[in-house]
Structure formats: structure tokens, C-alpha cells
Amino acid sequence: MIKNVEIRQALPADAPAIEALYPAAFPDEDLVPLVRDLQELAAISFVGLANNGLVAHAAFTPCSLAGRGDNVALLGPVAVAPDRQRQGIGSALLRAGLRHLQNAGTGWVFVLGDPGYYGCLGFKPDDDVRPPYRLPEEWRGAWQSLSLSEHKTPLRDQLTVPQAWRRQALWTPYGL
Template sequence: MIIRPDTEGDDEAIRQITEAAFAGQPYSSQTEARIIDRLRSEDALTLSLVAEEEGEIIGHIAFSPVTIAPFAVGWYGLGPVAVRPDRQGHGTGSALVRRGLDMLRKAGASGCVLAGDPAFYGRFGFRNEPALVYEGCAPQFFMALPLSGALVSGTVTYHPAFGAE
């Protein structure tokens, strides 16, 4: 398996994998593929990586900038991340997360936030941080990982693509 930045020709495969990965999930609004499309069209997709195996895309991860009020810079949101259903549970998602975080760290990012499963994301160092609030998300599922410097406090806002249906 190789992990690489996505290219223009990967859009449809990313869309299909994302739709399949989130289909029927009770925690999903089924808008994840449209979120990625909107982030891309609004030039807000900071980092977009695919996992490829034997020339076929089997996973995708997206990172986009977030704002933290009152004021913090260099923070990103992780997600959506998706792995083709028949390849889930084989380390693809973990490899995408690790590579993406490494790339953000090397680029000098301050930190990363996400809404997700603490059992999965805790292995990468993400923790629930009461100093950071994401309205509309149960606090136990909102986590942060400082990448350089100290943890900040405030209210997190994702790009508007996340709120659009």
C-alpha cells in the first residue's frame, strides 16, 4: 500500500469510497462526500491523501483549516476519513491518519482537532480537551492533538462546507 496526495483524477474514487464507508452508519449525516467536494471547490482542502493498493484507491483522508476563537492559528480539522468497506480493519485508516499528521507536523501546523471515536483516535495522541469546544458535538467525541506548541482554548469552527447539506 502506498499513501500519496490525491490528484485531479482521484475525485470520483474518493467520492465512491466515502459514500460506501459511511453508508448506513448511525453517526453519519451521509454528507461526507459532498463535504470533501465543497472543501475542494472552495480551495479549503489543505491536505488530501489517498491510500492506494495495486493501483486502486482504497482509502482517503482530508484535513482542512479550522478557526479557534478568540484567536489561534495553524489548527486543522481531520476528516472525513474513509476506507473502502472491504479493506476496513486492515490498518489503512491508521496509516492515513499517521501520514497526514506527520505531514501537518512537518509543515509547522499548531494542532489538529476532530470529532470521532476516542477508542480509535486515542492511539494517535488525540484527547478530549475541555478547553476546546465544538458546539453540537458531545464533548467526549471532540478531541485535539497539539502538534507544535501548547494546547489552545476556545470555540472551534469548521469550514462552512461541514454545515451544508
């Protein structure tokens, strides 16, 4: 645990603070509509709290492969308050979320993001499972997966995401 930071699953009452966090962490991108949609979807969300304020959030959306019932999830978005970044809070939040998913039987987690960051958590570029939208060739390494199961049966096919994620603009990696 990071000193003086409590990490727990998000509660409905956290919604206003979560929505206030995103414009601060992503000043050039409006992720609030996605975050709202994910709250309605009951995505699995984790928050970091310090001095009674919310300083971090991460969401995991249950998904499937080509419409089958595989137990897989999509990670994102993730945000840490600008004045609390690079203090280990994001990593601690994601590790807590991944442990939770693993205990709940999720087999694989996918993410589109900076491999320099997600690689530290064990994510590896994935060429076998396709993202819902085609990515530019130079961004292929940003599509990554992490197996949470001991039986790492390789997966194939396309990730099927719920409506909240079916907007092409969300699949343009930002800040790579």
C-alpha cells in the same frame, strides 16, 4: 508502510474515486457533498492506493480559533474501503497526514469521532476548545485534539470552521 498500499497526497484526478469510496464506507450517511466542498476548498487530503485502486481517503481542513490566525486543522472525514478495513491502512494514512501537517507547522489537530480509534493515534478529549456546534453531553469525549508541536500551549476558544463544515448534521457523531 502497509504492504502493497501506497499512501500519497490526493490529486485532482482522484476526485471520482474518492467520491465513490464514501457511500461504500458510510452506507447510511451522505458525505459526498462535504467531500466535494473540501476538494474545492483545497483541504489537505491523503489517499491510500492498492492494485491501482483508491482504497482510503482522509481530509484535513485548515481552521482558526475564534477567527484568529492560529495554525490549527480539523480532521475528517476518513474512509477506508469496507474490504480493506482493520488492516492498518486508516492509521497509516492518518499518521502520514499528521506528519505532513506537523512539517508544515500546524500546531493542533481536532477531530470529532470515536475516541477508541483516534486515541490510538494520540488524540485526547478536549474540553478547552469548543467545537463549532454544541454536542450532546454524552458525546463530549468524542471531541478530541492532538498537539503536533513541542510547545503544547493549551488553546481555548471556539474552533472557527469554513462554510463547508457549517452544517449541524455534520456534528452529530455517527457510529459512536
